[in-house]
Amino acid sequence: xxxxxxxxxxxxxxxxxxxxxxxxxxxxxxxxxxxxxxxxxxxxxxxxxxxxxxxxxxxxxxxxxxxxxxxxxxxxxxxxxxxxxxxxxxxxxxxxxxxxxxxxxxxxxxxxxxxxxxxxxxxxxxxxxxxxxxxxxxxxxxxxxxxxxxxxxxxxxxxxxxxxxxxxxxxxxxxxxxxxxxxxxxxxxxxxxxxxxxxxxxxxxxxxxxxxxxxxxxxxxxxxxxxxxxxxxxxxxxxxxxxxxxxxxxxxxxxxxxxxxxxxxxxxxxxxxxxxxxxxxxxxxxxxxxxxxxxxxxxxxxxxxxxxxxxxxxxxxxxxxxxxxxxxxxxxxxxxxxxxxxxxxxxxxxxxxxxxxxxxxxxxxxxxxxxxxxxxxxxxxxxxxxxxxxxxxxxxxxx
Numbered sequence: 325x326x327x328x329x330x331x332x333x334x335x336x337x338x339x340x341x342x343x344x345x346x347x348x349x350x351x352x353x354x355x356x357x358x359x360x361x362x363x364x365x366x367x368x369x370x371x372x373x374x375x376x377x378x379x380x381x382x383x384x385x386x387x388x389x390x391x392x393x394x395x396x397x398x399x400x401x402x403x404x405x406x407x408x409x410x411x412x413x414x415x416x417x418x419x420x421x422x423x424x425x426x427x428x429x430x431x432x433x434x435x436x437x438x439x440x441x442x443x444x445x446x447x448x449x450x451x452x453x454x455x456x457x458x459x460x461x462x463x464x465x466x467x468x469x470x471x472x473x474x475x476x477x478x479x480x481x482x483x484x485x486x487x488x489x490x491x492x493x494x495x496x497x498x499x500x501x502x503x504x505x506x507x508x509x510x511x512x513x514x515x516x517x518x519x520x521x522x523x524x525x526x527x528x529x530x531x532x533x534x535x536x537x538x539x540x541x542x543x544x545x546x547x548x549x550x551x552x553x554x555x556x557x558x559x560x561x562x563x564x565x566x567x568x569x570x571x572x573x574x575x576x577x578x579x580x581x582x583x584x585x586x587x588x589x590x591x592x593x594x595x596x597x598x599x600x601x602x603x604x605x606x607x608x609x610x611x612x613x614x615x616x617x618x619x620x621x622x623x624x625x626x627x628x629x630x631x632x633x634x635x636x637x638x639x640x641x642x643x644x645x646x647x648x649x650x651x652x653x654x655x656x657x658x659x660x661x662x663x664x665x666x667x668x669x670x671x672x673x674x675x676x677x678x679x680x681x682x683x684x685x686x687x688x689x690x691x692x693x694x695x696x697x698x699x700x701x702x703x704x705x706x707x708x709x710x711x712x713x714x715x716x717x718x719x720x721x722x723x
Contacts, residue, residue: 335359371670550594626680
């Protein structure tokens, strides 16, 4: 690799992990991170459930499967090295009725193929031993599934970049890219930065950044809001770790679940509701440009025609706490509507192809000096350090 400077657009955990990896491999390389917000980890990194996934769900040999497994071990070591909270509280994926057992069996085979450490198939008695207030016919127990503070991880990575001589520019919106004499000019308002190579890690803005770089094809980002409920302190201890449903393989979402937070809270969620603003963290948030982008994309209409019933059900659950909890109570009946309050939300950047297909795997492209992270939803935070290795390896191979 001959670059003297590399720019990274996006100060979330993936962009910062890539910057850290570059600074470790190439001492003296100038790393410049552009983040449009006033702080790091302001969007997906700072609004997720904090779960460190063990690799149960992902198609074997996919990028998600490979990088989740590698990333989990790297992240655990990183948190230990830097004194960041990390708790292997474990997870149950529970089948509550016979109609789910076909999907459950298939999920077990996927998890085994991915080498999920310590995976155990358990019955009702063992479910109650692990989670005394959970019920079900069968469950997959993943003892190495963990929780952490991804904001703290991202901020620590940012400090490493700066300590190695890199730059992080906050409040810096990238609004133009231009190639000139083999280099790339990054336009940030009235200021222009010149770099030898650029990596786009824009998350919710991934498709727009790719278009700035000349990559005008799909997929397009369609934002989905995920809402959380917080369980009252009196009921928090009813769930020791995490309790998840068996997911529907048609969707990249995992279903409403119980999640222990690393600092002791217990949340229920998230759901998956179409968001009318890419970076909107209130239910009433609306951005006309974001809605226009959704409606202009043929893939959205294809997706809507296929999945409108599920979408309507999600909206109903968003409006009614009782309806929201109805599904969750199948797994932990003792936590009801009186035991929860609304507690924030995140927005997932879901890439959708022109034909309406929901992109399931990580999507990373390279073109003329620009690397674009086109799709990096969960488990991207878990996988961040492994994604960084993968991206930098690809850049090294390009020379």
